[in-house]
Amino acid sequence: MTKNKIKQMVETIRCTNDLSLFEKLLLKNEITQTNAWIQKEAKKSPMSIRRHLLSTSVRLTENMSPEVHAMANDCIERLGVELPLELYVYSSPQFNAACFKPEQERLYVMLSSSLLEGFTQQELKYVIGHELGHHIYRHHEIPIGYLLKGEQRPNPKMTLELFAWSRYAEISADRAGAYCAENFQAVASALFKLSSGLTTNLINFDLNDFLQQVDEMQVVDAEPGEGAPMGDWFSTHPFSPLRVKALDFFHQSELMQEVGLSSQDLEAQVQSLMGLMEPSYVEGKTESAEAMRRLLFSGAISIASASGGISEAEKKVFEEFFGEYSFNDELNIEKLIASIDYRAEKVKNLTSHSQKYQLIRDLILIAKADNRVSKKEREVLTDITIKIGLTAEDVEVALSAEYELD
Ligand SMILES: [Zn+2]
Numbered sequence: 001m002t003k004n005k006i007k008q009m010v011e012t013i014r015c016t017n018d019l020s021l022f023e024k025l026l027l028k029n030e031i032t033q034t035n036a037w038i039q040k041e042a043k044k045s046p047m048s049i050r051r052h053l054l055s056t057s058v059r060l061t062e063n064m065s066p067e068v069h070a071m072a073n074d075c076i077e078r079l080g081v082e083l084p085l086e087l088y089v090y091s092s093p094q095f096n097a098a099c100f101k102p103e104q105e106r107l108y109v110m111l112s113s114s115l116l117e118g119f120t121q122q123e124l125k126y127v128i129g130h131e132l133g134h135h136i137y138r139h140h141e142i143p144i145g146y147l148l149k150g151e152q153r154p155n156p157k158m159t160l161e162l163f164a165w166s167r168y169a170e171i172s173a174d175r176a177g178a179y180c181a182e183n184f185q186a187v188a189s190a191l192f193k194l195s196s197g198l199t200t201n202l203i204n205f206d207l208n209d210f211l212q213q214v215d216e217m218q219v220v221d222a223e224p225g226e227g228a229p230m231g232d233w234f235s236t237h238p239f240s241p242l243r244v245k246a247l248d249f250f251h252q253s254e255l256m257q258e259v260g261l262s263s264q265d266l267e268a269q270v271q272s273l274m275g276l277m278e279p280s281y282v283e284g285k286t287e288s289a290e291a292m293r294r295l296l297f298s299g300a301i302s303i304a305s306a307s308g309g310i311s312e313a314e315k316k317v318f319e320e321f322f323g324e325y326s327f328n329d330e331l332n333i334e335k336l337i338a339s340i341d342y343r344a345e346k347v348k349n350l351t352s353h354s355q356k357y358q359l360i361r362d363l364i365l366i367a368k369a370d371n372r373v374s375k376k377e378r379e380v381l382t383d384i385t386i387k388i389g390l391t392a393e394d395v396e397v398a399l400s401a402e403y404e405l406d
Helices: 003-013 016-026 029-044 048-056 066-079 113-118 121-136 144-149 156-181 184-196 207-222 240-252 263-277 287-304 312-322 333-338 340-350 353-370 375-387 392-399
Strands: 058-060 085-090 097-103 106-112
Touching: 003 066, 003 156, 016 029, 016 156, 016 263, 029 144, 048 085, 048 097, 048 106, 066 085, 066 121, 066 156, 085 113, 097 121, 106 113, 106 121, 113 121, 121 156, 121 184, 144 156, 156 184, 156 240, 156 263, 156 353, 184 207, 184 240, 207 240, 240 263, 287 312, 287 333, 287 340, 287 353, 287 375, 333 340, 340 353, 340 375, 353 375, 353 392, 375 392
Parallel strands: 085 106
Antiparallel strands: 058 085, 097 106
């Protein structure tokens, strides 16, 4: 394949929601400013990533690991990666891998020791391809970790967009990995190993059983008020059975088969799979979306006024979040807070488990808008969570969610 053909193919398999959110986010001031800052810091210490890797990990030279390099080279060729790649391994019982933002025209991929030992060659190709996928799709240009950990947090609406984008970015990287591995069974078993932590021969991985888990999640999800905690659905990384399902659609699509699911249908399927994780209810017209929106509104007011009245900063955040609703002096704050019981009851009856969880996560974003969640804010959050039929533990899980691409 020519260079152009490779580029074209790699762009074709990119998840369209990743691309559209990526382009939208790149235009935001917060992102251009953060990138400018990162660039300035990088100029001050130009080789900091490499220095860090050399001092904490072992560089896998071609001489030491011709097999791993051969796999990486296959991925490089398949994805049209143009920068030279350095591979590193670090000691860890956890299966993990990461790709760093290129530095001085060099690319760095780091793999954990257990991953190298426990994964087959095809599975490793998927993992390496996934990491290189982040590079090929320029995902590092949206420094989500910096943005969400920085002193100036983006407003809640943008935070939600960042979350949504990062999940679709993982879907794109997964496709790049699957495209490199050229073996769907190996991709699925890699994701099984990543999510179960198992590599033992005692387990016979069964793809259909694993996919069944997603179908059951969806069934559980469809019944309001029932179901197991699903914190994982809402972390930055989609829960891996969900990713396997998304990859299964990809595998069945015309992108991978002579005759298959059209690209449009593929993206529609993936979107509906991920749909519950979207902040769509802020605009949705269904009865459940309206119930969620109303509770979010009163809940946000209640949280914002929990410690020492509603500050100007909180008002601003509130307006950014609700846009058209807008905060104004005519709002009867006491009345809104008093409406929580009734509104929560409605949400409890009308929405699925995932939607409830999403609502709590969004309220947390509002609580975190002024950078820390106070004890009183936490109490309000827990109160609402219990009123809509979730548990206090769900609040803790959502509060401790981390946001890094890997
Ligand atoms: Zn990733």
